[in-house]
Amino acid sequence: MMSVLRVALLGLALLARTTVAFLSAGSEMSSHVNITGTALLQEVTKACRTVIKEAGHEFQPTGSSPEELVQACLGPTATGQVSGAKFRSALQEIYNQNGLVDRDFVSSAPHHFNSEAFLEGRGLITEGMVAIKANIRKENFQAARETLGRVLHTLQDFYSHSNWVELGHTAPYINLIRPDLPLENLADVNTPTCRDCENGNCPNSILPSILQEMKLTSGYLGIFYSSKPQGKCSHGGESDLTSKTVPRGGISKCERRFDNVALHNTAVNIATSASLQLLENLRLAVGDKEFLRMMGIARSAVVCFVIDTTGSMSDDIKEARAVVNEMIDSKKGTQDEPSEYILVPFNDPEFGPMIRTSDPDKMKKEIAKLRPGGGGDAPEMCYSGIQLALTGAPSGSHIYVFTDAAAKDIELKDTIAALVRCTKSTVTFFMTSSRRRRRRSTTAEAFEQYKKLSLASGGQAILVTKKQLPQATSIIRDTSTSALVTILQRAVNPGKKETFHFMVDESIKNVTIYITEADVFSLTNPTGVSQSNSEASGKLGTIQTVGNLRRIRLNDDNRIGTWKVQIDSLQPYTVKITGQSIITFIYNFVEMFKGPHPGYALLSGRPQAGQPVTLLLSVVGKKGPSSLTVGNIGLVALSGPEAVNISKMTDMGGGDILVTVDEVPEGEFLVILTGKDKESKSEFQRQSTTAMSMSKVNIQAVVSSSMEPGKLLELPFSVMTQGPGGIFSINAKNDRDFPMDYPSSLSLTTGENINDTLTITPPARTPSGTDVTLTMEARSSDGVDSNYVILRLSVINKITDFVPPVCEVVKVLANDCPQDVSDCGPFQWEYSANITDGNGTGINSISLQQGNGTLTHTPLNSTIIHAKYNASCCSQIVEFIAVDDVGNVGKCYHSIVRSGCPPASALSLSLWFCLIVSAFIVRP
Structure with a gap:
């Protein structure tokens, strides 16, 4: 919606960065990012306050930064360092997708409510909200965030691109997020709506008849054409070719200009309120805890185990089980307790399923079920297991792979590398040598492949004997921690003597140095004190040697300042230095795009x-x-x-x-x-941990909608190269093995885009809310250059039930409540109602939102639930919500607050009437 603006967010100022055009920090304009950020922070704060209150604590942020908000949200029992990086990353994913609507759907009228496409625009919001709720139920939080960003952009554009503000409205149009309510009084295509504005900037060019009749219209936008229906308003601006066609000018309130200051400010305020309404609907539908998980507010990183279960892996599985159990027990109740556990077994030819849980006891049970068997002497489906982990785990996860064999599915190597770059997750391999494998001479070759992948992700590749494995897994305890940061990472090839400098600051704890494939090294602190590799326990730290890994943990009393590590090896080697600190950074590679609202788009x-x-x-x-x-x-x-x-x-x-x-x-x-x-x-x-490189190839694709089970979806894509032309192979993989059809190759000419289409068809029985990660790659015929694009798609059942649950008051007993609230203590009041799902799909949940009483409910039949609320007369308001099986939200409210009531000595009928003047209502 609004071109770009940078203002402080309400109360909780946050890294309000934008994906549309950037202006100076002192600008007084408003942007989608600021509107979205303001609404998100308010709704996150509500959810945090509720969750903390339910836990018996007070929500008391010490400041307005994301770090302080996250710390307060996790509560006083959260010990240790708490990083706000995941919360910021979640916000930025939403902002990125919000801004991309201006690039990927620049000429789509429904995405911007242009050209009077009101029904179609609301359809996008409705479809998006169904997808978001279904994704959250399936714990597909990244897919939910991406869709949320796009939906909020479309919703916000309504108030900038339509005449809602000019009609005198100061509140949102609730019908946009209530598809059960009609869109009324829409101007038809033959109705003139604007007068001519010769200079292009008129305070209000809407025709008086439209204002008088309260007709809803929006501006027509022509990026590639100048025609529009006779008498219609234009969007306006230099990029809008229709703005030069009579009636000239435009009604867009995207930017604050001298002629539209009041209209622009009102549009910003209403768009913010509308965003809050949508977010509240979402939060109430999925619950506060799941809403916070979607927003990246959790204890620490997710840990994921990908484990080879073939016959030779008995010792490895035993060690993995011991590590998981020890980690769960030692970190339980601390800030370092993982927020989620993922387990992916693989064998030959099977892999998966992925087991995902936030319950540590369930993880213990699942890993206890693993039994070695099968697999034979052939390599296994290692990369398939890693792909499942990378697409199922949140970005920035730590993935630990246990195997003693080469990967059979080597064709997935490039797909895995692309997913690593996209997710910024780290992959660490624990490869054990097996006599059977050594006879086949595959261990060294396999380990080289794993080493390349781990290095690209910022992980480690550790080669040990099965007896050494328990010593090597200490790295899991190091990295499965909150606020993990990387200070330095290098890979030297070919090997040579090299000195690396790094800084230790006051905030950093548990500094650990990992060196692979190098036996001779020394460490020097800022005061000149040194320790060599021969000193296992010295003045600077403790050195542990296992397999090809040297792990040096610095002593806690070491000095702040610049350190150096000197390594002397003729073999290729790696060095990585990590620690624990709240101070970190997040980043994305972006590119500029042009159009009516130019900005920066995230590179996939x-x-x-x-x-x-x-x-x-x-x-x-x-x-x-x-x-x-x-x-x-x-x-x-x-x-x-x-x-x-x-x-x-x-x-x-x-x-x-x-x-x-x-x-x-x-x-x-x-x-x-x-x-x-x-x-x-x-x-x-x-x-950063994730290695990146450049490419002369460019491949782009855009997801325009979700998929329906059993129905084919077309995905247009384009490929271009700035290098030599020729035949480029096209390869696509999705993590669900859904059937796809696409050209296996394209002939490219330097500097020219070639367009084509990929089709994908989810099976008819695919559960609603399933997300699909699709990776497409274009590679030159000589294999020298390639690039990729990664898309997330959602499979959503077609929903026809948009009617929220309704409440019918059965009984209110509040006669005993005294008029003087100071005497309310000994007295109780009671309220009961029947809650019915409008379309009969069923009530999924009922929860109390306001009130300090007790809410109980019992089913009367398959569609009606009887709810009963008892409370002290001191708690005079009750509000609870009912959510049906498809996510429609009914908000129920009742108050016994007396406003202008007669004294208690008056006629009882008058008093009773006063007590129930606050009617029980259903709101979105």
Whole structure:
């Protein structure tokens, strides 16, 4: 909706960064991001307050930063360091998809409520809300967030692009999110709606007759054409070709101009209120806890185990089981307790199913069920198991793979690499050597493949004997922790003597150094004290050696400042340094797009070679970005010298930085950031974990709708190369094995887009809410260059029930309540009602929202539930909600508050009448 604006969010100021055009921090304009951020923060705060209250605590944020909000939301029992990075990442996923509507659907009238496409626009909102609720029930939170961003954009555009504000409305049009209510008084295509505005900027060009008759209209937008129906309003602006056709001008309130200040401000306020209504409907439908999980507010990262269950894996499974049990027991009740556990077994030829739970006891039971067997001597379906984990686990998860064999499904290697880059999850391999495998001489070759994948993800590849495995799994305890950050990561190939410098700041705890394939090294602290690899327990730390891994845990009393690690090896080796700290950063590679509302779009694949690289980056600190000063941001080669390509930085405010790097390192590179913590005056250094590289190939695709079970969906895509033309292979994989059809190759000419279509058909019995991750790759015939795009699609059953549950008052007994509330203590009141699902699909849940009494309910039959509420006369308001099986929400409210009531000595009939003047109502 609104072009771009940067204002402080209400109360809780947040990294309000935008995916439409960027303006100066002092701008007084409003944007989709600010509207969305304001609404999300308010709704998250409501959910947090409710959850904390139910736990018997008070919701008391110490400040307005995301970190402080997350800490308060997790409650006083949350100990240790709490990072707000996942919350910020969730917000940015929503913002990204919100902004992409202006690029991917620029000429789609329904997506913007342009050209009087009111029914179609509401249809998108309705379809989107059904998909979001179904996805959350299936715990497909990323799919839910992406759809939510798009739906909010369309909803917000209604107030900017229509004449709702000009008609004098100051509240949202509730019918847009209530498909059971009609859209009324719509102007038809033959009704003129605007007068001519010769200079293009008139305060209000809506015809008086339209205003008088309260007709609803919206501006026509022509990106590629200038025609519109006679007498119709235009959207307006330089990109709108219809704005030069009489009646000229436009009614868009996207930007604050001298001629529309009041209209623009009102549109912003109503759009914010409308966003709150939609988010409240969503929160009530799915529940506060699930809403917070969707928003990334959880204890720590998800941990995922991908385990080979073939016959030779008996010892490995036993160790994995012991690690999981020990981790669960030691971290239970602490801030480091994982918020979710995932288990993916694989064998040959089977893999899966994926088991996902937030219940630690259930995870213990599931991993206890694993039994080794089968598989023979052949390689197994390792990559298929990893693919299932990467698509099922949230972004930024830690995935641990246990195997002693090569991967049979090697054709998935590129798909896995693409998913790693997209999700920024780390994959760590524990490969044990097996006598049977060694005879087949596959261990070394397999381990090299695993090593490449782990390195690209920022994980580790550890090769040990089965007896050594219990020592190696300490890395799981290190990394399955809250607020894990990477200080430095390098891979040196070919091997050589190299010195690496890194900074230890005051905020960081549990600093650990991992070195693989190198036996000779030394560590020096800021004061010059050194420790060599021969000192297992020295002045600086403790060294553990297992297989190809050297793990050095620094002592807790080590000094703050610049350290160095010197490694001397002729073999290729890796070094990675991690710690625990709230200070970190999140980032995305983006590209500029043009149009009526230009901005920056998130890149799904690799950045384009031969062009500057652009990142949108946000810093995260203990008390928000205001507590940090950013020094340098740049790109550093994963393999090679420590030279960093320094970037051009534009401070967007709120902790957001737009970064442009003109010269990109060759091969794979990482993002590195330095800065200073204002509170401790300590300098810090942070680095990304996921390796990225450039490509001259570009492949793009857009998801325009969800899928229906049993029905084919068409996905248009385009491919272009800036390198040599020729035949490029096209390969597509989805994690559900749904049938697909697409061209196996395309002939490309340098600089020209080639368009084609992929079709995908979910089976007829696919459960509603199932999400599908689709990876498409375009590769040159010589295999030198390739790129990919990753799409998330949802399978949603067609819903026809949009009628919320209704309530019928059965009885209110409040006669005993005294008029003087100071005497209310000993007295009780009672309320009862029958709750009916409008279309008979069934009531799914009933929950109390307001009131300190007791709510009970019992079914009368398959469609009616009897609810009964008892409370002290001191608690005079009751509000509860009923949600049906498809997510429709009925909000029920009753009050016995006396307003203007006669004294208790008056006639009892008058008093009773006064007690029930607050009617029981049903609201969305």
